[in-house]
Structure formats: structure tokens, C-alpha cells
Amino acid sequence: MNATQKVIRTTCPYCGTGCGVKALVSPTGAIEICGDDEHPANFGRLCVKGAALAETLTEEGRLLHPKVNGARADWETALRLVADRFRETIAAHGPDAVAFYVSGQMLTEDYYVANRLMKGFIGSANIDTNSRLCMASSVAGHKRAFGADVVPNVYEDLETADLVLLVGSNLAWCHPVLYQRLEAAKARRPDLRIIDIDPRRTATSELCDAHLALAPGSDVALFLGLLTYLDRVGACDHDYVARHTSGVETALAAAKPWSIGDVARATGVVASEIEALYALFATRERVVTVYSQGVNQSVHGTDKVNAILNCHLFTGRIGKPGSGPFSVTGQPNAMGGREVGGLANQLACHMELDDPHHRAIVQSHWRAPTIADRPGLKAVEMFDAVRDGRVRAIWIIGANPAVSLPQADVVRAALAACPFVVVSDAMEHTDTTALASVVLPAQAWSEKDGTVTNSERRISRQRALRKGVGESLPDWRIICRVATLMGFEGFDYQTPADIFREYAALSGRLNHGARDFDISVHEEATQADYDRLAPFQWPSRKGARKSSEAKRFFGRGGFFTPDRRARLVATPYVAPAPHEQHTPFVLNTGRIRDQWHTMTRTGVSPRLSRHIAEPFVEIHPADAEALRIAPASLVRLSNARGAVVLRALVTERQRRGAVFAPFHWTGLLASAARVDALVGAATDPVSGQPGLKEARVTVVPFPAQWFAFALTREKPTSIAADYWALARTRFGWRIALARLKAPPDLRGFTQALLGWRDDDVIASAEDRARGACRFVATRNGRAQGLLIASTQPVAAARDFLVDGFDDAQPAFRLLAGGPAAQADRGGAICICHGVGAKEIEAAIARDAAPSVDSIGRATRAGTGCGSCRPEIHRLVKAAARHGATPAQAV
Ligand SMILES: Nc1nc2c(c(=O)[nH]1)N[C@H]1C(S)=C(S)[C@@H](COP(=O)(O)OP(=O)(O)OC[C@H]3O[C@@H](n4cnc5c(=O)[nH]c(N)nc54)[C@H](O)[C@@H]3O)O[C@H]1N2
Ligand SMILES: Nc1nc2c(c(=O)[nH]1)N[C@H]1C(S)=C(S)[C@@H](COP(=O)(O)OP(=O)(O)OC[C@H]3O[C@@H](n4cnc5c(=O)[nH]c(N)nc54)[C@H](O)[C@@H]3O)O[C@H]1N2
Ligand code: SF4
Ligand SMILES: [Mo]
Numbered sequence: 001m002n003a004t005q006k007v008i009r010t011t012c013p014y015c016g017t018g019c020g021v022k023a024l025v026s027p028t029g030a031i032e033i034c035g036d037d038e039h040p041a042n043f044g045r046l047c048v049k050g051a052a053l054a055e056t057l058t059e060e061g062r063l064l065h066p067k068v069n070g071a072r073a074d075w076e077t078a079l080r081l082v083a084d085r086f087r088e089t090i091a092a093h094g095p096d097a098v099a100f101y102v103s104g105q106m107l108t109e110d111y112y113v114a115n116r117l118m119k120g121f122i123g124s125a126n127i128d129t130n131s132r133l134c135m136a137s138s139v140a141g142h143k144r145a146f147g148a149d150v151v152p153n154v155y156e157d158l159e160t161a162d163l164v165l166l167v168g169s170n171l172a173w174c175h176p177v178l179y180q181r182l183e184a185a186k187a188r189r190p191d192l193r194i195i196d197i198d199p200r201r202t203a204t205s206e207l208c209d210a211h212l213a214l215a216p217g218s219d220v221a222l223f224l225g226l227l228t229y230l231d232r233v234g235a236c237d238h239d240y241v242a243r244h245t246s247g248v249e250t251a252l253a254a255a256k257p258w259s260i261g262d263v264a265r266a267t268g269v270v271a272s273e274i275e276a277l278y279a280l281f282a283t284r285e286r287v288v289t290v291y292s293q294g295v296n297q298s299v300h301g302t303d304k305v306n307a308i309l310n311c312h313l314f315t316g317r318i319g320k321p322g323s324g325p326f327s328v329t330g331q332p333n334a335m336g337g338r339e340v341g342g343l344a345n346q347l348a349c350h351m352e353l354d355d356p357h358h359r360a361i362v363q364s365h366w367r368a369p370t371i372a373d374r375p376g377l378k379a380v381e382m383f384d385a386v387r388d389g390r391v392r393a394i395w396i397i398g399a400n401p402a403v404s405l406p407q408a409d410v411v412r413a414a415l416a417a418c419p420f421v422v423v424s425d426a427m428e429h430t431d432t433t434a435l436a437s438v439v440l441p442a443q444a445w446s447e448k449d450g451t452v453t454n455s456e457r458r459i460s461r462q463r464a465l466r467k468g469v470g471e472s473l474p475d476w477r478i479i480c481r482v483a484t485l486m487g488f489e490g491f492d493y494q495t496p497a498d499i500f501r502e503y504a505a506l507s508g509r510l511n512h513g514a515r516d517f518d519i520s521v522h523e524e525a526t527q528a529d530y531d532r533l534a535p536f537q538w539p540s541r542k543g544a545r546k547s548s549e550a551k552r553f554f555g556r557g558g559f560f561t562p563d564r565r566a567r568l569v570a571t572p573y574v575a576p577a578p579h580e581q582h583t584p585f586v587l588n589t590g591r592i593r594d595q596w597h598t599m600t601r602t603g604v605s606p607r608l609s610r611h612i613a614e615p616f617v618e619i620h621p622a623d624a625e626a627l628r629i630a631p632a633s634l635v636r637l638s639n640a641r642g643a644v645v646l647r648a649l650v651t652e653r654q655r656r657g658a659v660f661a662p663f664h665w666t667g668l669l670a671s672a673a674r675v676d677a678l679v680g681a682a683t684d685p686v687s688g689q690p691g692l693k694e695a696r697v698t699v700v701p702f703p704a705q706w707f708a709f710a711l712t713r714e715k716p717t718s719i720a721a722d723y724w725a726l727a728r729t730r731f732g733w734r735i736a737l738a739r740l741k742a743p744p745d746l747r748g749f750t751q752a753l754l755g756w757r758d759d760d761v762i763a764s765a766e767d768r769a770r771g772a773c774r775f776v777a778t779r780n781g782r783a784q785g786l787l788i789a790s791t792q793p794v795a796a797a798r799d800f801l802v803d804g805f806d807d808a809q810p811a812f813r814l815l816a817g818g819p820a821a822q823a824d825r826g827g828a829i830c831i832c833h834g835v836g837a838k839e840i841e842a843a844i845a846r847d848a849a850p851s852v853d854s855i856g857r858a859t860r861a862g863t864g865c866g867s868c869r870p871e872i873h874r875l876v877k878a879a880a881r882h883g884a885t886p887a888q889a890v
Contacts, residue, residue, distance in 0.1 A: 009036055011452055011460040012050045013105065013445035014596055016329030017041055017175045018454025019050055020535065023465045031057060031465055039535060041155065041454055047176030048594055048608070048831050048867040055605040063428040063441040064470025075471065078438055083485035085420045089393040095124035099382050099391045102342055103398030104131045104331030107450025107462060109499040110475035111340040113491065114397065115348055117479060120368030121488045125353060125376030126391065128344040130399045131334045132379035132688060137296040138327040139338055140687035141305025144569050145313065147561035148350055148516045149338055152553040153288065153324035154456045159185040160322035162284035163193045167219060167308065168294015172203040172870040173593040175328055180866050183207055193280055198294055199588060200618065200660055201653035203870035212277065214267040216586045216658055217576040217694060220300060223307035224573055225263035226278050228255040230314055235282040237316030244557030244565055251310050251568035266575065286322030292330065293590060297692040301684045303571040310568045319555035333452035339517050340503065344376035349507040350517040365506045367490050378688035380406060380681050387414035395422040397475055400598040402431035403666045406690045408676035409642050424478060427600045431667045442475050443468040450496045459519065460535040497530035508542050516553065516560055583639050583696035586658040589675050593867060594831065595664045603669060606730045610799065610828040613727035614736050615665040615673035617646040618654040619699065627699060632793045634702035634723055634738055639695065642677030645702050645723045659699060670725040704738035708789040709796055711805050712754050720749060729802045746789060750775050754785030782806065799828055799836060829871050832864025840872055844879045852876060
């Protein structure tokens with residue numbers, strides 16, 4: 001840091017860990033990013049995505065002004081059109097004919113005004129958030145058990161526990177800083193036991209003492225077995241159960257039939273591993289169970305949640321230091337959205353739609369003409385209603401449902417046919433903005449101001465670091481202007497602080513401890529207070545002495561049910577339906593380390609695009625062999641709903657009978673990799689959350705005859721291939737391609753793809769024996785484009801070519817017969833220091849006693865943000881098992 005730089009403290013816009021970020025802003029506007037050592041979520045750490053934030057602050061691809069039917073429009077015209085069309089639709093078809101689909105990436109202030117407009121002024125509850133796809137089963141499970149949606153514990157409990165279970169949670173890649181805190185705790189206290197419960201082995205498993213690769217969807221059986229085991233061995237906390245719970249008999253009755261043998265049969269895990277897990281749970285005093293999408297994204301998600309909560313309640317292990325169930329939130333403000341009422345079945349500030357007293361409180365606080373009194377459409381239902389014409393005008397804010405929602409092809413068609421679609425987004429081109437009648441440019445992270453809540457109920461400020469690009473405006477302001485144009489009064493907030501103050505006051509209104517969510521201590525916050533606001537946890541009740549406010553909930557009961565007791569819920573196990581012959585594989589979906597959702601932001605970063613540059617599917621070697629799928633070949637996954645084509649990653653980390661594919665790739669970045677096109681509309685009956693990890697598919701080789709890898713400076717305008725995937729590089733784009741038949745005119749094909757001009761110098765080399773051909777185009781002595789084609793999947797050191805592309809030398813060396821071996825560093829592992837798998841393997845081979853730390857000293861890998869440490873660990877372990885083996889790219 002230098003003296004001219006201004007320090008602005010803000011919060012990372014990615015995962016729900018909610019790390020504090022320190023931005024160093026120079027007078028020139030240049031921005032450097034580092035971790036905020038004072039923020040209690042991360043104490044200075046950042047993962048690779050947080051560390052690369054500065055790189056995403058480009059104007060490239062941003063939406064700079066409003067557009068109506070594809071043409072530039074001014075704000076007044078665009079907003080008036082939105083207001084008029086919504087008003088007309090409501091007048092003609094009633095308030096339920098309009099809907100908002102919003103996002104856990106909105107700030108709380110944005111959410112508050114959107115919710116107030118829909119539920120208090122339009123008078124419908126048709127506002128739902130993408131958190132329906134993410135947290136709805138945790139919300140429903142919490143409400144069933146606790147009477148309110150509360151995460152009882154705090155992050156430090158992960159560090160002080162004796163046993164941590166990670167259920168359906170790839171923490172190493174999805175909450176990397178929490179994982180690092182856990183890793184550091186284990187290094188300090190090797191006796192801390194960590195068990196991973198996930199059908200596939202992930203980077204997270206590397207730290208764990210055991211990995212239980214249970215059958216997909218069998219979690220309820222595992223936790224029913226645990227409950228009955230705990231009862232049998234006398235691990236019940238009788239005092240806690242008697243004083244603070246009800247329903248224990250029914251829950252136990254549902255669990256009784258589950259012997260360890262039954263659990264082994266249902267989960268496919270050997271009995272001894274199950275028994276070892278149960279014994280640890282019974283005997284370790286402090287236990288934390290972390291869970292996320294492997295639990296929530298299931299048609300039995302709410303039962304999975306309650307099956308876990310039951311075991312914690314039964315043993316009194318909740319809301320105590322080092323003990324409790326811990327649902328970790330995904331998005332930066334998924335938690336804030338739950339608090340403010342962004343779900344179609346909530347009101348605001350954890351108040352309920354079906355409670356007349358709550359409705360009266362909210363309506364009067366909102367000075368609202370009406371108040372919705374029944375739940376609106378939940379995400380999947382909302383798009384069904386768009387499809388069948390019940391919803392005739394929809395406003396999508398901060399989400400990309402044409403990629404991320406189940407039945408994505410149906411969603412796309414529904415939006416294309418909908419009479420009026422408004423999309424507020426920061427980016428110009430997304431799969432969803434392509435379907436909009438009106439697109440509105442939203443300010444993005446670094447430009448806007450507001451608050452977010454992380455997984456441990458901690459509210460932090462996001463602060464503007466610079467002016468908004470183009471004509472973009474903050475979401476709250478866009479929503480308020482539309483509300484005003486619709487004729488509604490009271491949307492004249494001047495700053496987010498005005499909204500925050502009103503919100504804080506609502507949380508405390510007629511509360512007196514009856515409701516969990518309370519931040520009324522801030523109800524009189526001035527602009528200056530808001531500007532200074534330091535991260536704080538709720539509850540933060542007005543008038544309560546700080547010391548009297550427990551940091552955790554429920555350690556001594558005090559649930560939010562009418563009798564103040566928690567409910568143990570009977571959770572019968574429903575085995576997944578037997579496989580249909582034509583769709584024999586379970587399609588599990590999720591995330592990778594360096595990309596965020598539909599890649600609209602992380603996809604612009606060359607550094608983040610490097611770790612995994614192509615959509616892929618993990619498949620077990622035995623399944624691959626039976627289906628004649630070679631490593632790195634292309635495969636087609638399909639079912640009645642759709643099809644995708646992905647690169648095969650053959651790995652024993654995957655179970656037989658199941659495949660895993662990330663859901664990040666969009667229609668803009670790959671020919672056919674929107675995996676949500678394959679996911680069905682079935683949802684959990686309690687929460688309405690879809691089974692995003694439970695689709696069924698068939699898997700076959702994709703019969704490509706021709707393959708290519710290309711680098712270009714300019715993004716191709718069209719790609720004449722049956723398969724393609726694009727990724728950003730420092731100097732342009734990398735493209736993987738395949739065709740069912742070789743292009744008849746390879747030179748012409750290459751010229752069109754790479755955008756050659758006639759005056760470019762073209763060099764080429766052909767290897768007829770291997771059916772390979774290489775082209776390099778240069779302009780003024782600098783590489784312009786490169787293409788390697790082959791009748792086999794192209795085996796080239798891709799990162800090496802990417803790195804050397806600019807000066808064209810490596811490309812020419814390649815033409816001369818392939819890259820120098822010593823220069824090929826292998827697939828990217830450490831992004832901070834640019835260390836590849838082959839360099840790490842070489843260092844491991846040289847090291848007498850290799851460890852993650854010694855390899856870090858030798859190569860610097862893993863010594864930056866630390867996100868790659870689990871992968872280095874895997875390479876160290878693999879070398880110990882087999883001697884040095886070549887690492888796979890993923
Ligand atoms: N890098 C990165 N980090 C992110 C995100 C991102 O896009 N990229 N997104 C953020 C968001 S919004 C979210 S919600 C979180 C999600 O964070 P996670 O929930 O950790 O991520 P996922 O990869 O969706 O799924 C977790 C695991 O569930 C497993 N699973 C699948 N089926 C089952 C099952 O039946 N039982 C069990 N026990 N496990 C199963 C999968 O194999 C997978 O490893 O990540 C957040 N962090
Ligand atoms: N198969 C499968 N599908 C899944 C999941 C899965 O695990 N498997 N996970 C689900 C989960 S947990 C989640 S959370 C969802 C995520 O799915 P989405 O939320 O639909 O995905 P994002 O790419 O995060 O979309 C956010 C959009 O908001 C835009 N944006 C960024 N900043 C701003 C801003 O400040 N204002 C506005 N207005 N827009 C902005 C971005 O450019 C982007 O287009 O996906 C769900 N879908
Ligand atoms: S763990 Fe990474 S992505 Fe998540 S908040 Fe922290 S820096 Fe951001
Ligand atoms: Mo999520």
C-alpha cells in the first residue's frame with residue numbers, strides 16, 4: 001500500500017462465507033484487492049476468486065445503458081414502459097399475473113424494496129429468489145424444527161469442535177476460506193476428526209479422516225440410523241430433550257427399524273465405516289455438522305435437513321461452543337434474502353404471510369395500501385406459470401434462469417413466449433438477457449452500496465469503490481423508480497441508508513424477543529453510522545445489553561415455536577426410484593473451484609478461466625470402459641428433456657452409476673453444456689426446492705471424427721462445429737472444437753474461425769500419418785491465431801500454448817514438432833503463482849518426504865491464496881500410493 005491509496009473496506013460478492021475485502025484505490029482509479037485482516041469471517045484470507053476480483057472490474061461485456069427490444073433506450077422510456085406494462089397487466093389480469101424473480105446476489109436494501117413493492121403495493125406474493133434452488137430446504141427444515149429460520153452457530157465452532165461432519169458440501173471449493181480455517185484448526189489439533197459424506201470424492205475429502213461415498217440421495221437413511229444408534233448407546237441428552245423439545249417419540253419410532261445393516265444396504269457404505277462414524281458422533285463431545293447442496297438440492301431435502309437436526313437436538317448438541325448443525329449459505333446474500341423476505345412464502349424480517357398480526361405490523365410499517373396474505377409462486381412454479389400464461393409479465397433481477405433453473409430449455413421457451421420480460425443485469429449478453437423485452441443496466445459489485453448477511457448471521461457492508469459504469473444504476477434505485485412510475489408513494493429513498501434504517505426498525509417493531517431476527521439497534525442509523533457500519537451479528541436488539549445477547553441460539557432452548565420447544569420431526573426414508581433402463585445414470589451437478597455460477601463475472605477473468613477451461617463430466621473408469629468412453633473423449637448425456645456434450649473426466653473419485661457435471665457453462669460459452677436442460681421439475685414437497693442433483697440420464701460416446709484446439713485474439717462470431725467450448729485467455733480466447741466429420745475445406749474453416757485477413761502470414765504443418773494439421777497466423781510478427789486439428793482428441797500442452805501465444809514463438813516451435821517438454825507445466829493448479837501439475841509432480845518426485853508445505857517451499861504452489869492446497873495434497877498422496885503418476889487436468 002502507498003500513501004496515495006485510499007483504503008475501502010467491503011465484502012466479497014461471491015460465496016456465503018462473506019469475507020471482508022480491503023480495496024486499495026489509487027487516485028488514478030486503479031484498484032488493488034486484499035483480504036481484510038480485521039473481518040471476523042476471514043481475518044485477512046481470500047480464496048482464489050476473491051483474490052482475482054480486481055481482474056473482473058473490466059467494462060468488457062458490461063451492459064452500459066437500457067435497451068428496449070434490443071435497441072438502446074433512455075432510462076425514462078425504458079422505466080416508463082416497465083411501469084406501464086406491469087400496471088396494465090395487473091389491471092387486466094390481476095396482481096398474480098405479474099412476478100419478480102430475484103437473487104441472493106442482490107443487496108438487502110435492493111431486496112427490501114422489491115419485496116415491499118410486490119407484497120405491499122402490487123398485492124401479490126409472486127416474488128421468489130434463486131435461493132429457492134439453494135437454501136429453501138434448510139429454511140423449511142429450520143422452521144419445522146426451530147419455529148424460525150435460524151442458523152444457531154458461528155464459524156469459530158468449526159474450529160473448536162471435536163468432530164466435524166461435512167454432508168453434501170464441497171467446502172474446499174465452495175467455501176474455501178471456511179475450509180482453510182478448518183484446515184488450520186486440524187493442524188493445531190490433529191485430534192479434530194473430519195468426515196466427508198458425499199457420493200463422490202472431492203477436493204474437500206483430502207483433508208478428511210474418512211470419506212463415506214454414500215449412494216446419491218441416501219442421507220436420510222444414514223441419519224435415521226444414527227438417531228436410533230444414539231438412543232441405543234445412551235447418548236441422548238435427556239435433560240435437554242425433556243426441557244426443550246417435543247416429538248422425540250415419533251422421531252425415534254421412525255428411526256427404530258434402521259439397524260446398521262439396513263443403513264449399509266441403503267447407502268452402499270460398508271457397515272464398519274458407518275459404525276465408526278456413529279461411534280464418533282456418540283462419543284465426541286463437541287460435534288458440528290456442516291451441510292449444503294448435497295442435502296438441500298433434493299426432492300427429500302427438507303427431510304434430510306430434519307434428519308440431521310434431530311441428531312443434534314437429541315444429544316443437546318446445538319448452539320453451544322463447538323456444537324451444532326450448520327447449514328452454510330451459498331450466495332453472498334442468500335441469508336440476507338431470507339431475512340428480508342425474498343421468498344414467496346415469507347413476509348419480511350422473519351414474519352409470516354399467514355399470521356394476521358405479522359401482516360398488520362408489516363403493512364403499517366410499509367405504509368402499504370394492501371398486503372399479500374397467501375404464498376406466491378415458488379421459482380419452479382413461477383416459470384411454469386410463465387409457460388402456461390398465468391404470469392404475463394416477469395422481472396428478473398440478478399439471476400440467469402435460462403441456465404440455472406431446472407428444465408432450462410422449457411424455461412428458455414417460456415421466457416421467449418412471455419408477453420413481457422424485464423431483466424436487470426450487470427452484463428449485456430447472458431442467456432437470459434437474450435430473451436428480454438427490456439434490459440436494465442445494474443451497477444455491480446465495486447459500484448454499489450448496501451449490506452449482505454453471511455452464513456453465521458453476520459451483516460457486513462458492501463461499499464462502492466468507484467462510479468457505476470455507463471448509465472448503470474443500483475438495483476434499489478431502479479426498483480424504486482418503477483414503483484413511483486406505477487403510481488405508488490413512499491419509494492423516494494435517497495440512499496441505501498434510508499432503506500436500511502426502515503428495515504432495521506421493522507425488525508424490532510412489536511418484537512420484544514418474540515422473533516429471532518432483530519437488528520433494531522440500527523433503527524436510527526444516520527448516513528455516517530451506515531458509512532462506518534462494522535460487521536455485526538444478529539440479533540442486535542435495541543436496548544439489549546451487548547453481554548446479555550448470546551452469540552448462539554438454542555444452547556438453552558428458547559425456540560420460536562408457540563411452546564418454545566424444538567420439534568424432532570419423523571423423517572421416513574424414501575429410497576430413490578429404481579433406475580429406468582433408458583436413463584441408467586444419476587446426474588449429480590455442482591461447482592468448480594474457480595468459476596461462479598453462470599460465469600458472467602468469473603468467466604471474464606483469464607486467471608480464473610485457467611484451472612478448468614472446458615465443461616466436463618466425471619465418470620467412473622468401469623462405467624467408462626463398459627461404454628467405450630476414453631479419457632478426454634467427448635460424451636453425450638441425454639434424457640427426454642434434452643442433451644449436452646461434455647469432455648469425459650474418467651476418475652475413481654466418482655461412484656459407479658453416477659456422473660457429475662458442473663452447471664456453470666452457458667449457451668454463450670459452449671455448444672451444448674447447459675446441464676439444467678436435463679434436470680426435471682420435481683421439487684421437495686415442503687420447501688419447493690428442486691432436485692438439482694438427482695436427474696437421470698443416459699451416457700454415450702459422442703461420435704466426433706475431428707477435433708481441434710484453437711487460440712485467437714478475437715472472439716469468433718460463429719463456430720461451425722458440432723461441439724465447441726470457449727474460455728478467456730490473457731490475449732483472447734481458447735476454443736476446444738469437434739465435428740462429426742472433418743471440415744471439407746480445413747483452410748477455409750480455420751480462416752473463418754480465426755478471423756484471418758488476407759494479409760496475415762499463415763504457416764502450416766501437416767502430419768498425414770496422425771491425421772494432424774497445424775496452422776499459425778501472424779500479423780506484424782505477432783501471433784493472431786493458432787489451430788491444431790486431429791482425428792483424435794488433441795493432445796497438446798494447452799496452457800503452455802496459451803502462455804506463449806503472444807510472441808508466437810511457442811506456436812512456431814509447435815509447428816516444428818511440439819513444445820519443448822521442459823516448458824510444459826501441465827494443467828493449472830496454483831493460479832496465484834502459475835504452477836502446473838507437472839511441476840508439482842516433479843517437485844514431489846525430488847522430495848524425500850513431500851508434503852503440501854514442502855512442495856510450497858520448493859515451487860511456491862499453494863502459498864498464495866491457498867485454494868489449491870487440497871489438490872496439491874491429492875498429488876502428494878497419489879505419488880505416495882503409485883509412485884509419481886501423471887495428474888489429470890481436473
Ligand atoms: N467456486 C464456487 N464456489 C461457490 C459457488 C460457485 O458457483 N463456485 N456457488 C456458491 C453457492 S450459491 C452455493 S449454493 C454453494 C454450494 O456449495 P456446495 O453445496 O458445497 O457445492 P455443490 O458442488 O453444489 O455440491 C456439494 C456436494 O454435494 C454432493 N452431493 C450430490 N448428491 C448428494 C447426496 O445425495 N448426498 C450428499 N451427502 N451429497 C451429495 C456433490 O457430489 C457435491 O460434491 O457454493 C457457493 N460457493
Ligand atoms: N444443475 C444445477 N443447477 C443449479 C445449481 C446446482 O448445483 N446444480 N445450483 C443452484 C444454486 S444453489 C444457485 S444459487 C443458482 C445460481 O443461479 P443464478 O443466480 O441464476 O446464476 P448467476 O450466474 O449467479 O446469475 C446472476 C446474474 O446476475 C448478474 N449480476 C451480477 N451482479 C449484479 C447486480 O449487482 N445486479 C444485477 N441486477 N445483476 C447482477 C450476473 O451477471 C448474472 O447474470 O443456480 C442454481 N442452479
Ligand atoms: S471464500 Fe472466497 S469466494 Fe467466498 S467470500 Fe471468501 S474470498 Fe469470497
Ligand atoms: Mo446457491
